[in-house]
Amino acid sequence: MAGLSQTERQSARPKAYLTRRYRLSASHRLHTDAYSAEQNRAVYGKCNNPHGHGHNYGIEVTLGGSVNAQTGMVCDLGELDVFARTHLLGRFDGMNLNTLDEFREVVPTTENFTREVYRVFQGFSGAKVVRIRIEETGNNSFEVGEEPGRG
Amino acid sequence: MIFLTRKAEFSSAHYYWNDAWSAEENLRVFGRCANKNGHGHNYTLEVTVAGEVDPVSGFVVDLKELKEILECEVVRVYDHRHLNLEVPEFAADTGTVPTTENIAIAIWRRLEGMIPHARLHRVRVYERDDLFAEYYGER
Numbered sequence: 697m698a699g700l701s702q703t704e705r706q707s708a709r710p711k712a713y714l715t716r717r718y719r720l721s722a723s724h725r726l727h728t729d730a731y732s733a734e735q736n737r738a739v740y741g742k743c744n745n746p747h748g749h750g751h752n753y754g755i756e757v758t759l760g761g762s763v764n765a766q767t768g769m770v771c772d773l774g775e776l777d778v779f780a781r782t783h784l785l786g787r788f789d790g791m792n793l794n795t796l797d798e799f800r801e802v803v804p805t806t807e808n809f810t811r812e813v814y815r816v817f818q819g820f821s822g823a824k825v826v827r828i829r830i831e832e833t834g835n836n837s838f839e840v841g842e843e844p845g846r847g
Numbered sequence: 848m849i850f851l852t853r854k855a856e857f858s859s860a861h862y863y864w865n866d867a868w869s870a871e872e873n874l875r876v877f878g879r880c881a882n883k884n885g886h887g888h889n890y891t892l893e894v895t896v897a898g899e900v901d902p903v904s905g906f907v908v909d910l911k912e913l914k915e916i917l918e919c920e921v922v923r924v925y926d927h928r929h930l931n932l933e934v935p936e937f938a939a940d941t942g943t944v945p946t947t948e949n950i951a952i953a954i955w956r957r958l959e960g961m962i963p964h965a966r967l968h969r970v971r972v973y974e975r976d977d978l979f980a981e982y983y984g985e986r
Contacts, residue, residue: 845983
């Protein structure tokens with residue numbers, strides 16, 4: 697390895713993916729002003745209940761990158777957890793998603809929530825976010841990003 | 848193309864330590880994981896292989912065979928062992944810290960080319976249910 701340049705050493709390192717799972721609870725109501733009351737009820741069904749309802753979301757954050765030769769890690773898990781506490785749990789846990797600025801213009805479906813969480817983790821400097829997967833319930837899950845291993 | 852995943856479990860001890868660093872630096876970077884008395888996990892391994900379905904057997908790979916390969920190549924080597932002290936790929940002189948990422952890579956290297964009629968697609972290692980690493984053979 698001594699004869700390799702810094703770039704060559706980095707490119708010789710295997711690329712791996714690390715996934716961390718977080719849980720948060722939030723409420724939402726699926727409703728858009730673009731539809732009439734009848735259309736909202738027809739499209740969103742019981743999710744259109746004006747009082748809202750909630751979920752325990754399971755959020756999987758997948759980060760990809762070269763495994764650091766010194767630490768054996770894709771990123772510092774402690775840094776990731778600190779980031780997630782502030783920018784994921786701090787912003788969304790225990791909240792009514794409809795009241796947040798992020799969902800002023802878009803309906804807080806779990807599709808849109810997943811896109812928002814993906815945007816949030818693009819601000820994490822420790823490693824590149826590759827995919828966000830959110831389980832809304834045990835029966836529904838949503839993914840945004842790339843399929844790991846294809847890059 | 849069909850993807851097939853087989854699971855296996857092993858329980859191992861490890862600690863994180865880089866001999867190139869001072870004790871203080873190891874503690875700063877690895878925190879509690881740097882305790883040299885070690886700690887342990889119940890790891891869950893998921894190995895995904897890809898291949899075509901044999902028109903006669905209907906199999907991509909004989910699951911009994913895959914189970915036996917995982918047993919011989921991984922479980923017998925890692926289960927109820929101290930990864931730093933008893934598994935060659937994590938010995939101190941290799942400089943390879945037995946993180947979940949490096950365990951996934953090491954298992955890939957153990958299995959690559961071993962599975963008849965199928966291509967190794969993914970090695971996923973759960974350290975706990977809220978943390979897993981994946982390796983797809985990318986360099």
